[in-house]
Structure formats: structure tokens, C-alpha cells
Amino acid sequence: MAQNMFLRMHNVSKTFPGVKALKNIDLEVEYGEIHALIGENGAGKSTLIKILSGVYQPDEGAEIIIDGVVQKTITPLDSLKRGIAVIYQDFSLFPNLSVAENIAMVSRVEKRKKIVNWRETNQIARSALAKLGLKIPLSKTLSELSVAKQQLVAIARALVNDAKLIVMDEPTSALSRGEVESLFSIIRNLKEQGISILFISHKLDELFAISDRFSILRDGKYVGTFGEDELDDDRLISLMVGRKIEYKIFEKRTLVDPIFEVRNLSKAGNFKDISFTLHRGEILGITGLVGAGRSELAQAIFGLNPSDSGELILEGKRLQVNAPEQAVQHGISYIPENRLTEGLILKKTMSDNICLTVLKQISSRHGLIEKEAQNKLVEKWIEEMHIRPNIPNMIASKLSGGNQQRVVLSKWLATDPKVLIVDEPTNGIDIGAKADIHQLLRDLSEQGMSIIVISSELPEILAIGDRVLVMRRGKIAAILDGKNLTQEEIMKEAL
Numbered sequence: 411m412a413q414n415m416f417l418r419m420h421n422v423s424k425t426f427p428g429v430k431a432l433k434n435i436d437l438e439v440e441y442g443e444i445h446a447l448i449g450e451n452g453a454g455k456s457t458l459i460k461i462l463s464g465v466y467q468p469d470e471g472a473e474i475i476i477d478g479v480v481q482k483t484i485t486p487l488d489s490l491k492r493g494i495a496v497i498y499q500d501f502s503l504f505p506n507l508s509v510a511e512n513i514a515m516v517s518r519v520e521k522r523k524k525i526v527n528w529r530e531t532n533q534i535a536r537s538a539l540a541k542l543g544l545k546i547p548l549s550k551t552l553s554e555l556s557v558a559k560q561q562l563v564a565i566a567r568a569l570v571n572d573a574k575l576i577v578m579d580e581p582t583s584a585l586s587r588g589e590v591e592s593l594f595s596i597i598r599n600l601k602e603q604g605i606s607i608l609f610i611s612h613k614l615d616e617l618f619a620i621s622d623r624f625s626i627l628r629d630g631k632y633v634g635t636f637g638e639d640e641l642d643d644d645r646l647i648s649l650m651v652g653r654k655i656e657y658k659i660f661e662k663r664t665l666v667d668p669i670f671e672v673r674n675l676s677k678a679g680n681f682k683d684i685s686f687t688l689h690r691g692e693i694l695g696i697t698g699l700v701g702a703g704r705s706e707l708a709q710a711i712f713g714l715n716p717s718d719s720g721e722l723i724l725e726g727k728r729l730q731v732n733a734p735e736q737a738v739q740h741g742i743s744y745i746p747e748n749r750l751t752e753g754l755i756l757k758k759t760m761s762d763n764i765c766l767t768v769l770k771q772i773s774s775r776h777g778l779i780e781k782e783a784q785n786k787l788v789e790k791w792i793e794e795m796h797i798r799p800n801i802p803n804m805i806a807s808k809l810s811g812g813n814q815q816r817v818v819l820s821k822w823l824a825t826d827p828k829v830l831i832v833d834e835p836t837n838g839i840d841i842g843a844k845a846d847i848h849q850l851l852r853d854l855s856e857q858g859m860s861i862i863v864i865s866s867e868l869p870e871i872l873a874i875g876d877r878v879l880v881m882r883r884g885k886i887a888a889i890l891d892g893k894n895l896t897q898e899e900i901m902k903e904a905l
């Protein structure tokens with residue numbers, strides 16, 4: 411057996427009632443290696459990680475060796491003790507506790523200490539942050555920190571426990587470009603110290619920037635492991651998806667019928683003097699560096715973050731929007747970027763989640779839900795969004811992350827708004843399904859919906875935006891015609 415492997419998983423299978431999520435998977439991670447685990451939504455990545463972290467038990471016949479020790483079974487505590495630390499997409503931190511408490515938490519649980527010793531807690535936290543070269547105030551409440559900082563706290567917590575393998579399940583979906591860069595330099599630093607990283611992401615450019623080797627899952631099966639030098643984008647995608655994927659560039663349309671107008675919208679510290687017009691059936695792309703004020707602007711239009719001054723005019727009428735309910739009544743919907751924390755009720759079924767926003771549409775005059783109308787609606791969205799498995803009464807928590815994203819998208823699209831604002835629509839969606847989502851947005855716009863798409867992914871903006879609004883430090887830098895537009899022209903305005 412190879413000496414240099416920190417982790418060997420062999421013949422791992424996992425059966426859930428009615429679903430064989432993993433079939434004879436192999437995975438080996440070397441000491442000090444950055445290893446990418448990739449595959450489409452529902453391929454089994456998170457399930458494999460949860461077996462490693464002791465959340466799920468594998469089917470009979472699995473062999474797992476961690477740091478030279480054969481594991482008969484793995485409980486969450488075994489996994490921690492063997493040096494495995496998993497950072498889930500929601501970080502599983504405690505928002506109401508301080509930074510220091512969050513970092514020291516695990517070591518306290520492990521030692522079964524109940525009494526909080528502040529001195530020790532602070533000391534543990536300080537040395538973990540120092541290892542990462544970070545300065546974050548120890549006494550700050552976690553929820554006061556930016557998402558990026560929270561992520562770093564999660565990494566610091568992993569280090570406290572002398573993690574030898576840090577697993578990150580889609581860690582960059584909420585980070586800006588600059589934050590991703592600093593996360594990567596931390597990861598490289600950890601690698602220098604001999605720590606292994608297992609990295610899950612749908613962003614291929616990031617994976618190529620950081621990974622030594624790639625293991626690919628397809629439909630619960632192991633496709634293989636490849637060195638970075640053996641792969642390029644096309645090869646990787648065809649191994650992962652089994653077919654060729656092309657971003658379709660939609661033909662840009664000439665816009666004639668203005669429907670929604672934003673006039674001189676300002677909010678101190680967020681954005682200033684924003685004016686633009688949206689046309690019927692238009693897709694307007696909004697881009698700019700993260701922090702340019704894009705999401706704040708969208709939230710202002712939707713009433714989540716009301717502006718200080720300015721006007722919104724829909725079909726000639728001035729709107730009063732101080733809360734999301736008002737926006738929805740006027741026919742404006744907003745799909746947030748952090749959909750999984752804001753958009754989904756995990757304990758409810760897929761069907762209930764999709765119908766939540768449209769209860770009126772599917773209810774009788776007496777307010778009773780009409781089963782048949784509900785089923786029809788849900789079936790339609792399962793098909794449009796290719797949600798898998800296509801079982802309407804599946805509990806949402808049992809869906810893969812990307813399929814949960816699709817449910818939340820469906821939920822808001824079902825409201826059939828006049829104006830739809832969608833923030834990073836393909837965040838967490840695999841490369842094979844991105845094109846489907848683009849097509850869906852295009853179809854909706856053809857039917858007359860006016861859509862604002864906020865995205866950092868320039869190829870996405872170029873593929874679907876009839877026009878592109880570029881924001882820079884809270885202001886409009888330019889509104890560009892999508893015809894023959896290039897990434898360079900957009901970047902020039904954004905910087």
C-alpha cells in the first residue's frame with residue numbers, strides 16, 4: 411500500500427431508501443495534497459464526505475483507512491480525532507457566540523468540559539488565528555462578521571483540532587474574487603505544513619488554479635483520479651458530464667417597450683444615484699466587482715433594504731416599496747444569492763417548498779389547497795428545472811445542494827412576476843445544468859417577463875444579457891449594449 415496516502419476509501423457504497431447514492435467509490439488523498447472532488451449535482455460528493463465525517467454509515471463492504479489506521483466504523487468523534495475537519499457550506503458555526511468561543515468549541519466538546527474558561531478559550535483561538543496569519547477580534551459576535559471572515563473562523567476551528575485533512579464543501583460560493591485569492595493562499599500555506607485539503611466546487615477555473623489531483627464522480631460512480639496536468643476544461647467536463655457542454659450565446663434583442671424604471675435611487679454607504687430603465691421581455695445583466703453594491707441595489711428594489719431616496723416606476727405608476735410583501739404584490743420578485751439559508755424550508759417537502767409562494771393560485775375559494783393544482787404545478791417545475799430525484803414529496807433536506815437550489819429557483823419563478831431579479835442564478839448549479847437555467851430565463855423573457863440577472867460570471871452575463879449594467883463602487887459605471895460585447899470591455903468599466 412502506498413505510504414504517502416493520508417486517506418484511503420475503498421469500495422464505499424451508500425444506499426438511502428430508494429436511492430443508491432454511491433456505488434463502490436474509491437478515493438485516496440495524499441499527505442499535503444490539494445485534491446478536488448467533482449461531479450454534477452447529485453453525483454454523491456457531499457454523501458461521500460458525510461461518510462468520512464461519521465454523519466452517515468456506509469453500506470457493508472467499505473474499507474476506510476485514515477492515517478494508517480483501519481476504521482471499522484466512523485463516528486463523528488472518531489473522525490475528528492483522526493484529524494478530519496469538514497467545513498460545510500453553512501460552516502455549522504454558532505452565530506450568537508463570539509469568534510473565540512466558535513474556534514475553541516470543538517476542543518471543549520472533545521474534552522467534555524462544561525465550564526467556560528475564558529483565558530484558555532482566548533488562548534486557543536488566538537493561536538489558531540495566528541497560524542493563519544489572521545487578525546479577527548476574538549470577542550466579536552460571529553454574526554457581525556462578513557461571510558468571508560466567518561469562513562476563516564471555520565478554518566481556524568479546524569486547525570485547533572490539529573486537522574490533517576480539511577474538507578471544504580463549496581467554500582467559495584459566497585466569496586469575492588479577492589477573498590477567494592486569500593483563501594487560496596491560506597490553503598497553499600496549509601499544504602506546505604503537510605495538511606491535505608479535499609475541495610468541492612463547481613467552479614472549474616478555481617479548481618484548476620489550486621488542485622494537484624482531481625477525483626471525478628458521475629451518477630454515484632467513481633470515474634477516476636487524474637493529475638492536474640492530465641486534464642483541461644473539455645476533458646474534465648466530458649469525464650464529469652459524459653457529453654460536451656457549450657454555453658449558448660443568445661441573440662441580443664432590440665428593446666422597445668419600457669416597463670420598469672429606477673430613478674435616482676440612493677442609499678448612504680451602499681449605492682448612489684442609480685437610474686435605468688428595464689424593457690418588457692428584456693434580460694438586463696448587472697455585474698461589477700463584489701462589493702460594488704449590486705446585491706444592495708437589488709434588495710432595495712425588493713424592499714429588503716429600503717433606499718433613502720429615489721423612485722421606482724412600474725408600468726407608469728410610482729411604487730411604494732418598503733417591504734418585500736409590497737414588492738411581490740406589485741409583481742416584483744427577488745431570488746437571493748444565499749438561497750439555501752434564506753430560501754428553503756429543509757423539513758418540508760419539495761412540493762410544499764415550491765408552492766409556498768403561490769398558495770393562493772392553488773387554493774379554492776375557501777382557502778383549501780387543491781391537490782391536483784398543486785401536483786400539476788410541481789410537476790411542471792420538476793421538469794423545467796430537471797430536479798432529481800423527481801419525487802415531489804421528497805423532504806428538501808435529502809436533496810443534493812444543487813437540487814435544493816433548483817427548488818428555490820422554482821419557488822420564485824412560480825410567482826410569475828412582471829419583474830424578476832435573480833442574484834447569481836447558477837451559483838451551486840453544475841456546469842451541465844447552467845445552460846438549462848439560461849434557456850429557462852430566456853424562455854421566460856420571451857413570454858414577456860423582464861429579468862435582471864446579477865452575476866460575477868462574465869461569460870454568463872455575455873450569454874444572456876441583452877444589455878449589461880456595470881456597477882463600480884456604488885455607482886453605474888456604464889450601461890452597455892450586449893451585441894458583440896466582450897469581457898474586456900466590461901472589465902474596463904468595472905475596475
Ligand SMILES: Nc1ncnc2c1ncn2[C@@H]1O[C@H](COP(=O)(O)OP(=O)(O)OP(=O)(O)O)[C@@H](O)[C@H]1O
Nearest residue numbers: 426431451452453454455456457808809810811812
Ligand atoms: N438523507 C438522504 N436521504 C435520501 N437521499 C439522500 C439523502 N442525502 C442525499 N441523498 C441523495 O443522494 C444523492 C447524492 O447527493 P449528494 O448530496 O451527495 O450530491 P452532491 O454530489 O453533493 O451534489 P451537489 O453538487 O448538488 O451538492 C442525491 O440523489 C440525493 O438526493
Ligand SMILES: [Mg+2]
Nearest residue numbers: 455456810811
Ligand atoms: Mg453537495
